[in-house]
Amino acid sequence: MEHYNMNLTLKVWRQQNAQVQGSFETYQVKDISSEMSFLEMFDVLNEQLIHEGKEPITFDHDCREGICGACSMHINGKAHGPWSGTTTCQLHMRAFKDGDTIVVEPWRAGAFPVIKDLMVDRTAFDRIIQAGGYISVNTGNAQDANNLPIAKDKADESFAAATCIGCGACVASCKNSSAMLFLSAKVAHLALLPQGEAERKTRVVNMVDQMDKEGFGSCTNTGACEAECPKEISIMNIRRLNSEYIKAGLSGSVAK
Amino acid sequence: MGLTGLFLIVFLVVHCYANAQIFLEWLDYGRGYKAYGEIAHFLGSNPIIRIAEVGLFAFIILHIVQGLMLTAQNKAKRPIGYNVAPGNSSSKWYTRSMGLLGTLILMFLVLHLAHFWAPNRYQQLTQGHEKDLYLIMEETFQQWWVVIIYVAGCISLAWHLVHGFWSAFQTLGLSTPKYKGLINCIGVGFAIIVPAIFALMPISYKLGWLPPAAEVAQFVKTMAH
Structure with missing residues (x-):
């Protein structure tokens, strides 16, 4: 791919904290390389702002290799920008x-209230995981892996769900701000494995209950989450979540 | 939403089957009029169907109340919206417009009940026999604006069903990978065929594709003797 430089106009949301109102600021950046990642372009902009004596833009990032789920940003109307199956840090x-x-x-x-500028508080996801996104394991030596036979298709499906990095793009792109794709990936990941069997029913009701408490909306099956998910988590997981939830409900499991 | 929606889909099947009898007229003169009259009388006078009608109204109201509450609640979950909205890049317009499409269907439904259901039940209560619905349809569908509103109502229903049919199965956890393709196919087929049959009725009356009520009623009466 041919390399080129570009000059860009950036309209970035600036907000001091959750209590005050924010607004858009317009910035010009020059000689941006087409080989740079989107976050490197933001690093250049922040250097520029520091040189001008202005406050740099706050944004979340960590691994910068598309696996940690820290980066966010809604770019030109799309979560993680224009490329599908890509996190903001991997957007070039x-x-x-x-x-x-x-x-x-x-x-x-x-x-997801704004903490500052482009950084939002995603601890609601942590609390959903704490409500049931775990398995109980006895302490001591790990047993031999072959003691737990798992069918290949189940293992593959579970692994596909487990690739969710919890970035929140599903919530950001859902018209209802629903966290169902995130939640369904976590529930499906464990429901498909024998290790998840012990808490299978209480897990789903407790996690759904926590999701509702956190103020996420409900799922109306528009499919926007799946289209925007950087890990391409399937909404078939939501089908599984609904099925798990109904079965748990029918068997009398209630959230605690 | 899914459960009530599926019940309403079952009602649509019955309603559509009864209405489609009228098109038997195109096979034999008088046959459609007779078959439609018979099924309309059966549905209108059978006590079990009358009880089911109460249930149907309850489900319609429940579906509307649930829908309005859900739309309002979900809207409130994003206090500050996006400057640049995703639009159609990640989801289809009709999947995001179920509230709007449902409201359009409701507006049509009020007019539709006022045209047929209300006068028919009123006469049933006061005079003990039903109206000739073939004749009422002929009278109602003489005006262009009525035909246009009915066709628009059917188009709203079609888009509502394109999303609603599959969505109900997904919500109930039944749209498994094995059956998802089949459910989608049946859903889209249903969403096209059923509203098309409904829309064909006002169009057929307006364009004179069905024989005049007075004439065909006389013919059927003569044949019976």
Whole structure:
């Protein structure tokens, strides 16, 4: 792919904290390489802001290799930007042309309040995991892996669900701010494995209960989450979650 | 939403089957009028169907109340919206417009009940016999605006069903990978065929594709003797 440089106009959401109102600020960046990642472009912008004596833009990032789920950003109306199956850190500037205007917003959801600028509070996801996204294991030596036979198709399906990095793009792109894709990936991942069997019924009711308490919306099956998910988690997991939830409900499991 | 929706889908099957009898007219003169009259009388006078009708109204109201509450609650979950909205890039417009489509169907439904259901039940109560619905349809569908509203109502229903049919199975956890393709196919087919049959009735009356009520009623009466 041919390398090129570009000049861009950036409209970025700036907000001091959750208590005050935010607004868009417009910035110009010059000579951005098409080989840069989107976050490196933001590093360049922040250097520029520091040189100008202004406050740099706060944004979440960690591994920068598309596996940690820390980066967010709603770029030109899309969670994680224009490329499908890609996190913001893996989005590269060759996705844009010279002279483009790029609008960058934080995830928008009542359950994800803005901490500062583009950084939002996603601890609601942690509390959903704490409500049931675990398995009980006896302490001591790990037993031989072959003691627990798992069918290949189940293992594959479970692994596909387990690739969810909990970034929150599903919530950000859902018109209802629903966390069902995230929750369903976590429930399906464990429900498909014998290790998850012990807490199978209480897990699903407790996690759904916590999700509702956190103020996420409900699922109306629009499929926007699946389309925007950087890990391409399937909404078939939501089908499984609904089935698990109904079965648990019919067997008398209630949230505690 | 899924459960009530599926019940309403079952009602649509019955309603559509009864209405489609009228098109037997195109096979034999008088046959459609007779078959439609018979099934309309059966559905209108059978006590079990009358009880089911109460249930149907309850489900319609429940579906509407659930839908309105859900739409309002979900809207409130995002207090600050996006400056650049995702639009149609990640989801289809009709999947996001179920509340709007449902409201359009409701508006049509009020008119539809006022045209047929209400006058028919009123006469049943006061005079003990039902109206000739073939004749009422002929009278009602003389005006262009009525035909247009009915066709628009059917189009809203079609889009509502394209999403609603599959969505109900997904919500109930039944849209498994094995059956998802089949459910989608049946859903889209249902969403096209059923509203099309409904829409064909006002169009047929307006364009004179069905024989005049007075004439065909006389013919059927003569044949019976």
